[in-house]
Amino acid sequence: MSDSSKPYNAEFSFKPGASLKIKGNFILKDSQGNIIPTGDYIKLCRCGKSKSQPFCDHSHRTA
Amino acid sequence: MISEKVQARPELFLFKFVGNLQKEPMDKNDREYTNGDITVYWRPNKCVHATICYTQLIEVFNPRKRPWVNMQGATNEKIIEIVDKCPTDALTYCWNKDLENPPAPREKKETVTSEKPVEIQIMRDGPILVTGKIKLTDNDGKEYKTYSISSFCRCGASGNMPFCDGMHRKIGFEG
Ligand code: SF4
Ligand code: FES
Ligand code: FES
Numbered sequence: 001m002s003d004s005s006k007p008y009n010a011e012f013s014f015k016p017g018a019s020l021k022i023k024g025n026f027i028l029k030d031s032q033g034n035i036i037p038t039g040d041y042i043k044l045c046r047c048g049k050s051k052s053q054p055f056c057d058h059s060h061r062t063a
Numbered sequence: 064m065i066s067e068k069v070q071a072r073p074e075l076f077l078f079k080f081v082g083n084l085q086k087e088p089m090d091k092n093d094r095e096y097t098n099g100d101i102t103v104y105w106r107p108n109k110c111v112h113a114t115i116c117y118t119q120l121i122e123v124f125n126p127r128k129r130p131w132v133n134m135q136g137a138t139n140e141k142i143i144e145i146v147d148k149c150p151t152d153a154l155t156y157c158w159n160k161d162l163e164n165p166p167a168p169r170e171k172k173e174t175v176t177s178e179k180p181v182e183i184q185i186m187r188d189g190p191i192l193v194t195g196k197i198k199l200t201d202n203d204g205k206e207y208k209t210y211s212i213s214s215f216c217r218c219g220a221s222g223n224m225p226f227c228d229g230m231h232r233k234i235g236f237e238g
Contacts, residue, residue, distance in 0.1 A: 009181045012199045012209075027183065048238060
């Protein structure tokens with residue numbers, strides 16, 4: 001396949017026990033539906049413990 | 064009724080027919096609920112636990128009650144409004160009068176598949192709802208199959224990581 005365009009618009013990756021890393025073309029919205037301005041790379045909390053939800057603040061390291 | 068959110072970002076949604084609803088094979092867990100005017104169809108295996116239905120209309124959609132859908136809990140209009148907000152085909156509805164006559168084609172929003180930005184919606188006390196084309200890998204580089212809508216666990220308690228399996232409700236996650 002010579003098509004250079006990617007079949008996806010954003011890349012998500014995760015590590016067990018740590019954040020969800022998101023890179024690419026995306027829009028982030030809070031639970032009210034308001035857009036949260038971001039760059040093209042964010043880390044979202046997956047552990048439920050972050051004090052700055054929805055972002056990871058590394059609280060996942062302190063069990 | 065179209066939700067405000069859909070009106071605000073109409074380019075994020077396409078429409079597709081679900082007029083052939085009845086022809087879809089029924090899963091043994093599928094349920095129907097009716098109030099005589101409309102019938103709501105529940106397909107649990109399509110649910111991504113986006114929590115929209117019960118956070119917005121607990122009088123009708125109450126996961127703690129059996130049956131969990133109470134068709135007497137709100138007006139037809141309100142029930143239809145919330146069913147239309149369900150991002151998947153887990154909740155759909157049909158007017159009963161259309162069941163007797165040839166069913167009128169109905170429309171339901173579906174996700175885009177084009178170059179639109181991926182939409183990442185934080186659900187209150189629930190998961191991260193992602194709409195659009197994504198690539199998902201873990202730290203070993205293993206690639207996971209994704210769909211046009213996925214919901215990622217935010218509470219830390221899912222038994223099906225990284226996806227939400229509804230556990231946030233059991234543990235009373237707030238955030
Ligand atoms: S996917 Fe639909 S049925 Fe499932 S929780 Fe969300 S709104 Fe309710
Ligand atoms: S995943 Fe890092 S704080 Fe929750
Ligand atoms: S957010 Fe749903 S199981 Fe964790």
